[in-house]
Amino acid sequence: MTNQPSATPRHTPVTVIGLGPMGLALAETLWKHGHPTTVWNRSPERADNLVTKGVHRADTVAEAVSASPVTVVCLKDYETLHAVLAPAGDALRGRVVVNLGSGTPHEAHTVVGWAAERGVAYLDGAIMVPPPLVGHPGSVFLYSGSQDVFDEHRAILASLGDPRHLGSDPGLAVLYNAALLDLMYATTNGFLHAAALVGSAGVPAVDFAGLALDWFLPSVVSATLAAQAPRLDRGDYPGDMGTMEMNLNAIEHITRTCEEQGIHPGQPRLMKEMAEQAITEGYGAMNYLAVSEVFKKAPSASRPSSRQESQGFQESQGFQEG
Numbered sequence: 119m120t121n122q123p124s125a126t127p128r129h130t131p132v133t134v135i136g137l138g139p140m141g142l143a144l145a146e147t148l149w150k151h152g153h154p155t156t157v158w159n160r161s162p163e164r165a166d167n168l169v170t171k172g173v174h175r176a177d178t179v180a181e182a183v184s185a186s187p188v189t190v191v192c193l194k195d196y197e198t199l200h201a202v203l204a205p206a207g208d209a210l211r212g213r214v215v216v217n218l219g220s221g222t223p224h225e226a227h228t229v230v231g232w233a234a235e236r237g238v239a240y241l242d243g244a245i246m247v248p249p250p251l252v253g254h255p256g257s258v259f260l261y262s263g264s265q266d267v268f269d270e271h272r273a274i275l276a277s278l279g280d281p282r283h284l285g286s287d288p289g290l291a292v293l294y295n296a297a298l299l300d301l302m303y304a305t306t307n308g309f310l311h312a313a314a315l316v317g318s319a320g321v322p323a324v325d326f327a328g329l330a331l332d333w334f335l336p337s338v339v340s341a342t343l344a345a346q347a348p349r350l351d352r353g354d355y356p357g358d359m360g361t362m363e364m365n366l367n368a369i370e371h372i373t374r375t376c377e378e379q380g381i382h383p384g385q386p387r388l389m390k391e392m393a394e395q396a397i398t399e400g401y402g403a404m405n406y407l408a409v410s411e412v413f414k415k416a417p418s419a420s421r422p423s424s425r426q427e428s429q430g431f432q433e434s435q436g437f438q439e440g
């Protein structure tokens with residue numbers, strides 16, 4: 119066992135439930151920051167390394183949550199959280215649970231009800247960095263729900279990274295998480311697909327990356343997307359510098375080039391479908407960002423119409439006139 123760095127009586131004991139790659143990083147970071155740390159995992163041997171450092175391994179979930187006022191849960195999903203915490207029973211009453219596993223806003227709301235019934239103070243969260251970046255001051259950790267829990271235990275949360283409280287709606291952290299991952303996967307796929315396209319002529323990814331990213335980040339992301347965000351909020355898509363029709367034409371060229379070069383055309387075909395849908399809905403003379411009006415709605419007409427949707431529709435009619 120090694121001496122725990124900087125541990126003082128001021129450091130709140132913390133329990134970590136779940137020792138996948140992320141839970142291990144959380145537990146080790148909390149321990150390094152001086153918090154007396156207890157862990158529990160379904161496969162107890164995953165704690166072996168932590169135990170050699172001085173972390174306490176609990177035999178049961180009830181013992182684990184009883185060891186600390188605050189329990190950080192980092193399991194595969196919300197279903198696993200319910201299954202793992204259920205046997206803790208009354209040991210959870212009066213304690214704080216911070217969940218950092220990923221899921222959906224509806225699942226986050228469900229845990230809030232579950233926690234309230236058991237007298238548990240609950241904060242939902244999402245981690246926006248991989249395990250090696252846990253504990254770095256700039257690593258973004260999103261939280262939503264109880265502001266009181268967030269404020270009271272901010273020191274614990276700040277030892278893991280940069281804690282951002284998004285609002286009182288407990289579903290916001292996982293909603294942001296899904297949105298940011300959506301951005302990440304779509305952007306990564308965009309780059310990989312583009313690299314495959316130039317790769318069809320023997321261009322190495324390493325040659326393409328510099329040019330592509332130098333072009334994409336300053337001119338597309340900063341100059342266009344960031345600058346256009348206020349217009350996105352207003353639903354204002356002037357087509358004076360280029361229309362959806364023109365962009366559909368460009369996307370068709372991408373699709374046909376993929377077909378000619380023997381590259382998978384699925385991704386540009388999906389973009390083409392979205393642009394065609396936007397034109398069908400009346401956005402043909404507006405700029406490409408009007409495709410966001412297509413993204414805002416599920417494709418089936420089965421969703422109940424909300425006030426927001428009818429507002430969006432009215433606004434979109436306004437754009438056509440403008």
Ligand code: NAP
Binds near residue numbers: 137218246
């Ligand atoms: P993971 O594979 O998502 O989760 C592993 C953990 O879940 C282990 O503790 C595992 O226990 C437990 N588990 C799975 N099924 C279980 C069951 N039926 N009963 C009890 N425990 C069960 O690995 P992770 O990478 O540590 O991720 C944990 C959470 O952090 C996820 O929600 C993930 O989305 C999020 N996250 C991960 C990363 C990352 O880069 N890894 C980044 C951001 C967010 P055993 O060890 O016994 O299998």
